[in-house]
Amino acid sequence: MFSKILIANRGEIACRVAATARRLGVRTVAVYSDADANAKHVAACDEAVHIGGSAPKQSYLQWERIIDAARATGAQAIHPGYGFLSENEAFADACAKAGLVFIGPPSSAIQAMGLKAESKRLMEQAGVPLVPGYHGEDQDPALLQREADRIGYPVLIKASAGGGGKGMRAVEKAEDFAAALASCKREAINSFGSDAVLVEKYVQRPRHIEIQVFGDTHGDCVYLFERDCSVQRRHQKVLEEAPAPGMTPELRQQMGEAAVAAAKAVNYVGAGTVEFIVEQPGGYDHPEQMRFYFMEMNTRLQVEHPVTEAITGLDLVEWQLRVASGEKLPLQQHELRMQGHAIEARICAENPDNNFLPATGRLDVYRKPAHVAFERGAIRFDDGVREGDVISPFYDSMVAKLIVHGATRAEALARLDAALAQTRIVGLATNVQFLRHVVRSGAFSSARLDTALIPREAEALFNQDPVGRTLAVAAAVAQTLVHEKAGEGADPFSRTDGWRPFGLTQRRFDFEYQGDALTAQLTYGHGGALQLAVGDADAVLSFQAQPADSGTVVDLQYNGQRQTVQCWQLGESVHLFCDRGATVITELDALAHAGETAAEGGRLTAPMPGKVVSFAVKAGDTVRKGQPLAVMEAMKMEHTIAAPADGTVAELLFAPGDQVAEGAELLKLAVATA
Ligand code: ADP
Numbered sequence: 001m002f003s004k005i006l007i008a009n010r011g012e013i014a015c016r017v018a019a020t021a022r023r024l025g026v027r028t029v030a031v032y033s034d035a036d037a038n039a040k041h042v043a044a045c046d047e048a049v050h051i052g053g054s055a056p057k058q059s060y061l062q063w064e065r066i067i068d069a070a071r072a073t074g075a076q077a078i079h080p081g082y083g084f085l086s087e088n089e090a091f092a093d094a095c096a097k098a099g100l101v102f103i104g105p106p107s108s109a110i111q112a113m114g115l116k117a118e119s120k121r122l123m124e125q126a127g128v129p130l131v132p133g134y135h136g137e138d139q140d141p142a143l144l145q146r147e148a149d150r151i152g153y154p155v156l157i158k159a160s161a162g163g164g165g166k167g168m169r170a171v172e173k174a175e176d177f178a179a180a181l182a183s184c185k186r187e188a189i190n191s192f193g194s195d196a197v198l199v200e201k202y203v204q205r206p207r208h209i210e211i212q213v214f215g216d217t218h219g220d221c222v223y224l225f226e227r228d229c230s231v232q233r234r235h236q237k238v239l240e241e242a243p244a245p246g247m248t249p250e251l252r253q254q255m256g257e258a259a260v261a262a263a264k265a266v267n268y269v270g271a272g273t274v275e276f277i278v279e280q281p282g283g284y285d286h287p288e289q290m291r292f293y294f295m296e297m298n299t300r301l302q303v304e305h306p307v308t309e310a311i312t313g314l315d316l317v318e319w320q321l322r323v324a325s326g327e328k329l330p331l332q333q334h335e336l337r338m339q340g341h342a343i344e345a346r347i348c349a350e351n352p353d354n355n356f357l358p359a360t361g362r363l364d365v366y367r368k369p370a371h372v373a374f375e376r377g378a379i380r381f382d383d384g385v386r387e388g389d390v391i392s393p394f395y396d397s398m399v400a401k402l403i404v405h406g407a408t409r410a411e412a413l414a415r416l417d418a419a420l421a422q423t424r425i426v427g428l429a430t431n432v433q434f435l436r437h438v439v440r441s442g443a444f445s446s447a448r449l450d451t452a453l454i455p456r457e458a459e460a461l462f463n464q465d466p467v468g469r470t471l472a473v474a475a476a477v478a479q480t481l482v483h484e485k486a487g488e489g490a491d492p493f494s495r496t497d498g499w500r501p502f503g504l505t506q507r508r509f510d511f512e513y514q515g516d517a518l519t520a521q522l523t524y525g526h527g528g529a530l531q532l533a534v535g536d537a538d539a540v541l542s543f544q545a546q547p548a549d550s551g552t553v554v555d556l557q558y559n560g561q562r563q564t565v566q567c568w569q570l571g572e573s574v575h576l577f578c579d580r581g582a583t584v585i586t587e588l589d590a591l592a593h594a595g596e597t598a599a600e601g602g603r604l605t606a607p608m609p610g611k612v613v614s615f616a617v618k619a620g621d622t623v624r625k626g627q628p629l630a631v632m633e634a635m636k637m638e639h640t641i642a643a644p645a646d647g648t649v650a651e652l653l654f655a656p657g658d659q660v661a662e663g664a665e666l667l668k669l670a671v672a673t674a
């Protein structure tokens with residue numbers, strides 16, 4: 001075993017690797033960028049080396065500096081984590097040249113699996129089933145069109161060098177092929193530096209099921225069962241689970257053996273994942289009819305590896321370190337067992353109701369689930385941040401991973417929902433509440449899985465109000481009264497009912513809730529009773545409140561219902577968390593806000609720092625409200641900026657490829673006056 005390793009990554013995966021290293025008595029070296037000078041992963045390691053500026057190109061992708069750091073600190077091996085340099089064969093070679101062990105597969109295996117088209121040709125030879133398609137070298141557009149016609153529509157055009165869900169275009173009919181090909185090639189050359197594509201059958205309502213494989217330097221390779229990663233947004237995973245619902249032992253064995261054959265075909269060593277697209281011709285109720293096809297191999301540890309760890313009881317990073325230091329695989333195929341069911345949820349800084357636009361900001365409140373796991377190992381929370389840390393625009397938007405394990409899928413689901421309810425983040429938008437909606441949706445809870453689950457269930461997932469406006473208003477009013485009372489220096493917490501500030505019998509509150517303005521009328525009655533009218537509904541309100549966790553816990557009773565609500569105030573917004581869900585309500589100072597909405601009309605600014613990818617319009621174009629105007633890229637995602645109103649494009653203020661700051665005006669739009 002190594003005595004010291006360098007971790008060439010950041011965030012949760014750097015912390016994750018460091019934890020296993022520490023348990024094994026292996027010393028760790030972190031590397032960090034300017035933005036990460038005080039990051040959790042730096043604190044998680046024994047030593048740390050600064051390697052450059054905040055942008056990945058200036059630091060986490062600077063492999064000469066990383067190799068220098070390993071040498072200077074006496075590290076014997078480098079763990080690349082995922083992303084960044086993990087699938088970079090030149091980096092793997094450079095490590096070897098510098099006398100360092102790259103904790104991953106040989107560079108030849110990375111290369112062989114690096115391009116989707118080439119890897120498919122290899123897999124074809126190894127007898128691994130492929131989606132019907134064309135993955136040849138000849139890129140003549142007429143030939144590609146003929147191939148698409150032969151395959152039959154719909155087809156999917158994929159950038160061979162693509163990844164992260166980018167560089168894909170589904171084409172419904174022959175007439176659309178040429179335009180989709182041109183646009184796919186444009187994106188591919190911009191994002192991946194190569195415009196080679198492949199064309200394959202677009203599988204309808206498929207599942208994404210992948211197999212974890214592990215090889216060693218003694219020629220052995222095993223599979224550690226499957227993960228179902230069908231729940232996706234923008235072709236990126238959101239929820240992952242193991243085992244795959246409905247999987248039969250026969251299919252598991254076939255897929256496992258196909259994955260091992262794929263790995264062996266490239267002399268694979270270490271942790272890898274073979275991704276399959278799975279057709280369900282018999283629908284959700286006939287999983288025995290599922291047919292699987294090789295999609296790609298990821299030659300690294302994957303984000304979702306903890307669900308495999310949960311069902312096998314193994315530590316895959318420990319396996320990586322053992323295999324990289326030359327040991328044999330700790331277990332053979334027949335010794336591997338799985339137990340129970342595990343689900344992972346990716347908690348991301350993003351706004352699901354705004355097309356999953358990534359969010360940046362400070363984790364003002366960051367509370368993890370604490371009391372929901374009574375069994376050891378039932379809940380795991382992997383992250384690389386602490387309360388007060390900033391989610392910056394330089395890296396991706398994943399904040400944490402919540403992994404639950406249960407004896408059955410139903411038990412795991414219940415635990416996940418409870419743990420999400422106790423995950424409380426204030427300061428920036430996250431998908432936590434959205435994840436709860438997915439977990440509770442009929443489709444997910446009954447395992448009717450396919451990659452279109454989120455769009456299919458959209459109505460139940462987006463723009464939901466889990467809390468209800470009466471409760472939201474009641475909690476916000478209670479929170480305001482508590483604050484005011486505290487400000488007066490009196491002890492607001494000794495009374496168990498409401499109280500009556502002198503001189504007032506009625507009071508008006510104005511809120512914005514879920515995009516609507518709301519007025520609430522509070523009436524103080526006899527004996528401290530409070531009557532609250534929200535819109536035209538009356539609620540009788542009483543509450544107890546106490547400070548907790550830097551916020552306030554309000555125990556509310558209204559209309560005969562009881563709810564405990566945790567509140568945190570940030571500026572004028574009160575963030576509310578209760579068993580039903582999480583929401584935000586904003587108190588409006590009616591005078592200060594008059595006229596503000598009118599001014600917002602034609603502003604077209606960058607929602608975050610990033611790069612302008614393209615404009616869909618030019619100066620002089622007339623546009624309709626909601627029409628796409630420009631595409632920006634930030635935090636590894638593309639965002640479409642739409643017209644806020646009908647109008648005419650007056651001027652484009654940037655060119656494709658330009659870096660822009662948050663709030664920079666992208667184009668001028670003359671808003672049409674009705
Ligand atoms: P997986 O295939 O392991 O499920 P993805 O394909 O979504 O996950 O990508 C792996 C992860 O690598 C991302 O979620 C992200 O955290 C990280 N990553 C990849 N590239 C970058 C990058 N350029 N900058 C920051 N993080 C990156």
Ligand code: ADP
Pocket residue numbers: 131156162163164165166200201202203204206208232235275277295296451
């Ligand atoms: P990436 O490198 O971006 O992860 P993949 O080839 O793994 O690209 O595909 C990502 C996702 O796109 C899959 O998980 C699946 O949801 C969808 N997908 C890929 N190929 C097909 C296909 N032939 N038919 C339907 N969906 C597909």
Ligand code: MG
Pocket residue numbers: 275296
């Ligand atoms: Mg993939």
